[in-house]
Amino acid sequence: MEHRIAWLDVFAEKPLAGNGLAVVEGSDDVDEGTMLAFAKEMDLSETTFVQAPNADGADYRNRIFTIEREIPFAGHPSLGTAVAVARWRGLEEASFVQQTHAGLQPIDVKQDGGHWRAVMVQNAAEFGTKLEVEAVMQAAGLDSTEAHQDLEPQIVSTGLPTAIVPLADVSSLGRLTPDFGAIDVALADAEPRAGETPNFYPVWFDPESGRARARMFSTGAPGGEDPATGSAAGPLGAYLAEYLGSDRVVVDQGVEMGRPSVLEVEMVEGRPRVGGGVIPVIDGEVSLP
Numbered sequence: 001m002e003h004r005i006a007w008l009d010v011f012a013e014k015p016l017a018g019n020g021l022a023v024v025e026g027s028d029d030v031d032e033g034t035m036l037a038f039a040k041e042m043d044l045s046e047t048t049f050v051q052a053p054n055a056d057g058a059d060y061r062n063r064i065f066t067i068e069r070e071i072p073f074a075g076h077p078s079l080g081t082a083v084a085v086a087r088w089r090g091l092e093e094a095s096f097v098q099q100t101h102a103g104l105q106p107i108d109v110k111q112d113g114g115h116w117r118a119v120m121v122q123n124a125a126e127f128g129t130k131l132e133v134e135a136v137m138q139a140a141g142l143d144s145t146e147a148h149q150d151l152e153p154q155i156v157s158t159g160l161p162t163a164i165v166p167l168a169d170v171s172s173l174g175r176l177t178p179d180f181g182a183i184d185v186a187l188a189d190a191e192p193r194a195g196e197t198p199n200f201y202p203v204w205f206d207p208e209s210g211r212a213r214a215r216m217f218s219t220g221a222p223g224g225e226d227p228a229t230g231s232a233a234g235p236l237g238a239y240l241a242e243y244l245g246s247d248r249v250v251v252d253q254g255v256e257m258g259r260p261s262v263l264e265v266e267m268v269e270g271r272p273r274v275g276g277g278v279i280p281v282i283d284g285e286v287s288l289p
Helices: 034-044 075-090 133-139 171-175 180-187 232-244
Strands: 001-008 020-023 046-051 060-065 091-102 101-111 116-122 125-130 156-159 161-166 199-204 211-214 250-254 259-270 270-287
Touching: 001 075, 020 075, 034 046, 034 060, 046 075, 046 180, 060 075, 075 091, 075 101, 075 116, 075 232, 075 270, 125 232, 133 161, 133 180, 133 259, 156 232, 161 232, 171 211, 199 232, 232 250, 232 259, 232 270
Parallel strands: 020 046, 060 091, 161 199, 211 250
Antiparallel strands: 001 020, 001 270, 046 060, 091 101, 101 116, 116 270, 125 156, 156 161, 199 211, 250 259, 259 270
8 A cells, every 4th residue: 555655854954964754644554563664674763654643632643663663752753753744734834732652742843944843842751760870881881980970860751761871071972882781781670661771862961051962872773873862852851950950952963973963952831842953855655565
């Protein structure tokens, strides 16, 4: 059966930057095995499948797949999918309520010339386990002295758990050599969702400029690293608000990968509001069994 498909770059300020996303329309008839197989075929951090909603108040249902499995929620797949839906429906501006396994998320999209901008309100942050500094830093391939001296690494989730690992100096990001086996061990018993390895998110933050620089590592991302992670930026915004009183942060990510990305986070009534640019790249059709 033929399905429309859109390829978009999310959290991007120019084409071929940010985080690439493939979105498949009208996939109610597509089984989960086919979704996963197609996500592996795309070999992107995530591929999404739009279905009719089954929750009151939702405009569509978003099924999100990495190359390994379906996940309950993610940032750039949410924003990119909303833009794809708006374009398919002939809208230049829209406010949607998206349904995912993590719940309902409001998303606003607007076209500005050939570019789009999307902003979503994530779930209220759940603060989980505080992590042992030495184990986490060793898993990152760094010395424990490179950890931030005042901010502890911790699991925070707005739908997908993230291990926020604050660093003392931005230069440490360029020396990271993650050991995924050690990451699994260091985070195995972390809450929320013990037994599910969270995103591993080393980050440096400059309070004066309100700017952060981050990298995100996960075996669910092709090559083990993700160029732009909205589901981690939201928890970071909540973390910085909780411990530093900072209500806004602009996150630079993907620089080391050659996919520069910009993620904007603002805390609104206790929930992270995450936004950025979305650039459509390819439109087409795909035949799925």
